[in-house]
Structures are given as structure tokens and as C-alpha cells.
Amino acid sequence: MKSYKSDMIRNVGLIGHSGSGKTSLAEAMLYNSGAIDRLGKIDDGNTVCDYDPEEIKRKISISTSLAPCEWKNIKINLLDTPGYFDFVGEVKSTLRVVENAVIVACAVSGVEVGTEQVFQYAKEVGIPRMFFINKMDRENANFNKVLEQIREFFGPKAVPFQLPIGSEANFNGVVDIVAQKAYTFDGKNVKETPIPDELKDEMEEYRSMIMEAVAETDDELLMKYLEGEELTQDEIQKGLRIGVRQGDIFPILCGSALTNKGVSLLMDTIVSYAASPEDRPEEVGTKPGSDEEVTRKCRADEPFSALVFKTMADPYVGRLTLFKVFSGSLKSDSSVYNVTQDKTEKFGQIYVMRGKKQENITEVFAGDIAAVAKLQHTTTNDTLGEKDNPVVLKPIDFPKPVLTLAAAPKSSGDEDKISSGLQRLMEEDKTFEVTKNNETGQLLVSGMGEIHLEVLGARLANKFGSEMVLDTPAVPYRETIRGTTKVEGKHKKQSGGRGQYGHVWIEIQPLDLENEFEFEDKIFGGVVPKQYVPAVEKGIREALQDGVLAGYPMVGVKVILYDGSYHPVDSSEMAFKIAGSMAFKKGAAEAKPVLLEPIMDVTVVVPDNYMGDIIGDLNKRRGRVLGMEPKAGMQHIKAQVPMAEMFRYATDLRSMTQGRGSFSSSFSHYEEVPAPIAEKVIAEAQKNKE
Numbered sequence: 001m002k003s004y005k006s007d008m009i010r011n012v013g014l015i016g017h018s019g020s021g022k023t024s025l026a027e028a029m030l031y032n033s034g035a036i037d038r039l040g041k042i043d044d045g046n047t048v049c050d051y052d053p054e055e056i057k058r059k060i061s062i063s064t065s066l067a068p069c070e071w072k073n074i075k076i077n078l079l080d081t082p083g084y085f086d087f088v089g090e091v092k093s094t095l096r097v098v099e100n101a102v103i104v105a106c107a108v109s110g111v112e113v114g115t116e117q118v119f120q121y122a123k124e125v126g127i128p129r130m131f132f133i134n135k136m137d138r139e140n141a142n143f144n145k146v147l148e149q150i151r152e153f154f155g156p157k158a159v160p161f162q163l164p165i166g167s168e169a170n171f172n173g174v175v176d177i178v179a180q181k182a183y184t185f186d187g188k189n190v191k192e193t194p195i196p197d198e199l200k201d202e203m204e205e206y207r208s209m210i211m212e213a214v215a216e217t218d219d220e221l222l223m224k225y226l227e228g229e230e231l232t233q234d235e236i237q238k239g240l241r242i243g244v245r246q247g248d249i250f251p252i253l254c255g256s257a258l259t260n261k262g263v264s265l266l267m268d269t270i271v272s273y274a275a276s277p278e279d280r281p282e283e284v285g286t287k288p289g290s291d292e293e294v295t296r297k298c299r300a301d302e303p304f305s306a307l308v309f310k311t312m313a314d315p316y317v318g319r320l321t322l323f324k325v326f327s328g329s330l331k332s333d334s335s336v337y338n339v340t341q342d343k344t345e346k347f348g349q350i351y352v353m354r355g356k357k358q359e360n361i362t363e364v365f366a367g368d369i370a371a372v373a374k375l376q377h378t379t380t381n382d383t384l385g386e387k388d389n390p391v392v393l394k395p396i397d398f399p400k401p402v403l404t405l406a407a408a409p410k411s412s413g414d415e416d417k418i419s420s421g422l423q424r425l426m427e428e429d430k431t432f433e434v435t436k437n438n439e440t441g442q443l444l445v446s447g448m449g450e451i452h453l454e455v456l457g458a459r460l461a462n463k464f465g466s467e468m469v470l471d472t473p474a475v476p477y478r479e480t481i482r483g484t485t486k487v488e489g490k491h492k493k494q495s496g497g498r499g500q501y502g503h504v505w506i507e508i509q510p511l512d513l514e515n516e517f518e519f520e521d522k523i524f525g526g527v528v529p530k531q532y533v534p535a536v537e538k539g540i541r542e543a544l545q546d547g548v549l550a551g552y553p554m555v556g557v558k559v560i561l562y563d564g565s566y567h568p569v570d571s572s573e574m575a576f577k578i579a580g581s582m583a584f585k586k587g588a589a590e591a592k593p594v595l596l597e598p599i600m601d602v603t604v605v606v607p608d609n610y611m612g613d614i615i616g617d618l619n620k621r622r623g624r625v626l627g628m629e630p631k632a633g634m635q636h637i638k639a640q641v642p643m644a645e646m647f648r649y650a651t652d653l654r655s656m657t658q659g660r661g662s663f664s665s666s667f668s669h670y671e672e673v674p675a676p677i678a679e680k681v682i683a684e685a686q687k688n689k690e
Helices: 023-031 052-056 086-095 113-125 145-155 197-215 219-226 232-247 261-274 416-430 449-463 528-542 573-590 609-621 649-656 675-689
Strands: 009-016 065-071 074-080 101-106 131-136 158-160 162-164 172-175 181-186 191-195 249-254 285-286 291-298 305-314 318-327 329-331 335-338 343-347 350-354 357-361 362-365 371-372 382-387 403-411 435-436 443-447 469-470 480-483 483-494 498-511 517-521 559-565 591-608 624-631 634-643 660-673
Touching: 009 023, 009 086, 009 113, 009 261, 023 065, 023 074, 023 101, 023 131, 023 261, 052 449, 065 261, 065 350, 065 371, 074 261, 086 113, 086 305, 086 449, 101 113, 101 145, 101 261, 113 131, 113 145, 131 145, 131 261, 145 158, 145 249, 158 197, 162 197, 162 249, 181 573, 197 219, 197 232, 219 232, 232 249, 232 261, 249 261, 249 318, 305 416, 403 416, 403 449, 416 435, 416 443, 416 449, 443 449, 449 469, 480 498, 483 573, 498 528, 498 573, 528 559, 528 573, 559 573, 591 609, 591 675, 609 624, 609 634, 634 660, 649 660
Parallel strands: 009 074, 009 101, 101 131, 131 249, 158 249, 517 559
Antiparallel strands: 065 074, 162 172, 172 181, 181 191, 285 291, 305 318, 305 382, 318 371, 329 362, 335 343, 335 382, 350 357, 350 371, 403 443, 403 469, 435 443, 480 591, 483 498, 498 559, 591 634, 591 660, 624 634
């Protein structure tokens, strides 16, 4: 593939609800452009964009695929994104590097939760949007119903550019409202035909809607329109181009990706109206290590800058790095400065990726997207640039993981293999985290949902040859005391030769839970010599780690050493350490020990109509609702909920709100566990000990 200058490039993210047909649409566009010579199908597992074994098995997209094609001397970089919410990080990274979004909606299902969400994401980054109503040939397809939904949800800026000719099995063409022409489809071929009489009135109605939108893009056109003058075809085209690129008009088109009807007209619309990288505002970054702003124009003669938006770990090729050039240009076999890591990287051959296939290119220009293999230090969100003129580009704002599970190797001895494989997957996916809980000893994996973690488990097995088993994590409980007691600890041993003797009296008192442990030495008259006091404290500290109820660490305890005795020959540090430990264990059991559990601060964000269900569910989870705050049309519910009740909350919240709700949580404090639950936890701990 030849290298393209920025004004000849259209970067387009295909986004939408899962199952709306984004991958099939990308396939049809590649086929029409001649990039592939046969149409692959999801059901056959042979599409360009869904090539991962898990994608073929599940028949869903899991990661973003790049699929460039050439149409009417323009290079269209298609980025086919997943629709499942578990892979939302892929959508966010794509929208950071494209100038346009095509939102794919199903002609049967209409506007779904995913449609609303991706529209919102595209709005947040401020890129032009157009709609493609897909599956027009399906049973129960209803263009007018979906059109009304789009305008109801996304406002009057959404304007139909086409009307379908026929519906369901009889769908065979479209009326182009802008050009006032009709087309029918026969495979790749598009044939102009007369406009059906029954669609002429509807076309005129929508054409006046388009005229109004066009007039509002320019003062001169507005005056002409208000004075009742006809706008010329050139004026209409120019006005639409401005309106679409500024995000003031959202064209609505229709067709069927599977049977390749209407897809070439969508490609024409992208070429005519979509923004090139040059049309977007200049990129604002910062100087490394400061807040000073630096701007970069999307031009080949500017200093080189690029953002890494995706990393793929391949066990054979090594690491593949995908990047978008925001300014300047880059040739194969160059040295490139990684501004984020302050390291210089040696670039080998630069590729253009089409699904999993790589095509060599000699140079990549501002606005284009390319890939390179085997970089040593570079990872997703790093900025590449020039050492003499560096800039740090705004990183992708990845969502935080919401579901945490414990991962254990399926085969014993695979711990290191799993750990290194998971670290590699974490480089690839910024919505995935791996941590080791030193207290419970568990390896914890966190992601965007159960499917996300299942897929990563399958990738671990396929790519790195080790399998993991996922389970609910252990809750890091604590123990404390509610009472005060005085106890004696005596360690005396005589077995020939030198004996052991340590003897202490301690008082145990409860502290507030902010303070884990306090030790006070109140010995008078040297009844316990000074050199043995630290040994007593050490023995008590060690005993704190293994609580008397269920073996959980103890907190909120004060110990006063106030009496004891020693032997001039047999006493030793070890003897006093054992005496301190014995006294504490005995005293803790007498001082009304209780079990504590971690409580989380939780913020749940949901639309108003789900409020009752969410509050009811939080109460069932032993949560305390602290307050509600309306923000941007959503309710923010603040609550405190025990950690033990929150492990699968991401999945439950999604099903309660049809995917419209989100939440975040962080540790708040420890609180006493209600007696019936404490009994179960203690019984379980004792059973595990046995």
C-alpha cells in the first residue's frame, strides 16, 4: 500500500451495540474496495477483523482491528471496535485516534444501550458522527421506527440522507435525498433508477430538513434560504461538508452489510463528508515534566509526534505496537524517541495492519495509522516524538476495572508461567490489572466484567500455554477486642543444662481502629530487665498476626506490660518473647474478641428510573445509602457496602440497568461483622485450618 498525505486520509471508528454488524460492514467495505476478493462471514469465522481464536469461537469482536482500504483515491482507515461493554477500553482507545465515528444500529433492534453509550463517548471526544441503519433486509426491519428513535435520543442534528426502497426481503435500493437520485443494488454494482412515486413526498419532507441544516452552517446560505431562494447542489454539498465535519449534522444512511447493499454509498459519503485529519483542531500536548502547552498541526512539515493506542503481545512476532501519527512523518528503520519513557527506540520495518496481515510501507505521514514490531520500552499511551522538540500527547482515558477475581493455576507449579503471561496481557490491555494480595496470598485479576476475564484466561492458555482458574477472592477480615483484661504469661522450661524462664503480666485494652497496635512499658524496679522488654513486644506483635477467632490479623489493640519476673541464669530474649505471645493469646480470647470486615465507599451512577431497584439492592447487600446527587441527567448514589457483598456487583448492576449503570468503589474502613455472618466466617476458617 502506498503512503498517503493527511488530506487524503479518513480515519473512521465503527462503533455500536454488540451484534449491530460492525465487523460485517468492515468486511463489505474491504470487499468493495478490492482489498479482499471474497466476502467473509462471522458465522464462518473467516472475516478480516475477527481473527482471534476467541472472536471466532464466540462470534463477537473482542479487540479493535485496523482495516485500511482505498476508495476513490482516498485511504479509509477503518477501526472495527467491539460492542460488548466488557471491551469498552478498545472503543475509548479507538475514539482517541479517529476523526470520525460511524455508529451502526440494527434496523430491527433500533437504538440500544450500546448505541447510547458509544454516541456519548464520541460526543465526549468531539468527533463527527454518522449513523448506518444496518440489516435492512432482516425480518421486522423498520427504517422509520429506528429513524424516529435516533432523532428522539440524539436530537434534530441527526438527519436522513437516504430512504430505503423496499424493506425486509424486498429491500433492494435507496433514495439519495441530497442528490435526489435513486439507486438499486446488485452485488458490488450500483445502478441509478427513477425515484419511486410513493417516496417522493417523504423525500421532499426530509430534503427541506437537510436544507435547513445546510443553511445554518453559513450566514450567506441562511439569508438565501430565508429569502426563499433555491440553494445550488454545490452550496448544499459545501454546507453539508461543513456541518458534518463540525458535528452539527449527523447523516443517517441505511443498508445491509451482510448482503453488501448500500455499503458503497456509505463509503462515498465518508469520502465526501467525513473529516480528514487536517480538518480537526490542532493537537494540544504538554512539554515533558511541565504543564506548559505545546500544539502540533497535522502536517508533514511539523516535528514528528505519535501516540501508541494499542499493543498486541504475539508469542511469535513479539510485541506489535499500533500508533497514530499526529504530526510530521516517519520512515522505516529510524531511531525514535519515546518521550513518556525517556528512551530511544530503534524502529525497523513500518507496517500497515489489515486484520492480522501486515503490509510493508516505507513512510507514514501525519494523520495516518501504522504499526511496528519488537519495540523494547514502548507501551500503550506512550508518546513518540523527537528528542530535540518533544511533546507529551494527551493519553487515552481508560476506564478503571470493576470486577476482581482470584486467579490460581490449573496445574500446580504453573505459578510463574501464569504470572509472566498475565503481565504480558496487562501490557496489551489497559483495562486489565494484576495484583498480589500479600495478606491473603492470592493473585488478583481485575477487569471490566466476567466475559473480559474469561477471554483473558483463554488468551493466557492459547498464547502462553498456561491455564488459570477464577474464583471469588478471599475477604481480608480483621479481628479486634471490645473488652479489657489482665493476664499472666509464664514460659518455664527445665530440661538439663540451662533452662528457659520468662514471666510477664500484661493488660490488654481496645483502641480505636485507626491505630492498629500500641505497646506501653510500665515496668518499675526492673522486675523485667530492660533488655527483655523489646522481646515481649515482638512476641505480642507476632501473635497479633494470627487472631484468636479465625486467624485473621488483629487491630485496635493496646498492650501494657506492667509486671513480671526473671531468672538471673535461665531468662533470655526468646523466653520473654514466648511469654509475651502466650499472655496475649490468652488475654485476647478473654477480651471479647470480634470479627471485622472491610467496608467500601461506593458510588453508583444510574438513570433516574433505576433508582428504586438500585437502592433496594444496596440494602440487600447490607449497604448504607449516604445520599444521592443528580448530575448530567444521571443519579449518583453514594453508599457504604461491605466488600464481601461487592465481588460480583459489576455483573449484577449491568443486568439490573441493562448496561446503563456504572459504579466505582474504594476502601473506606473496617466495621464489626454481624453475629450470624461472623459465625459462618469463623466456622469456615476453622474448617480450612483443619
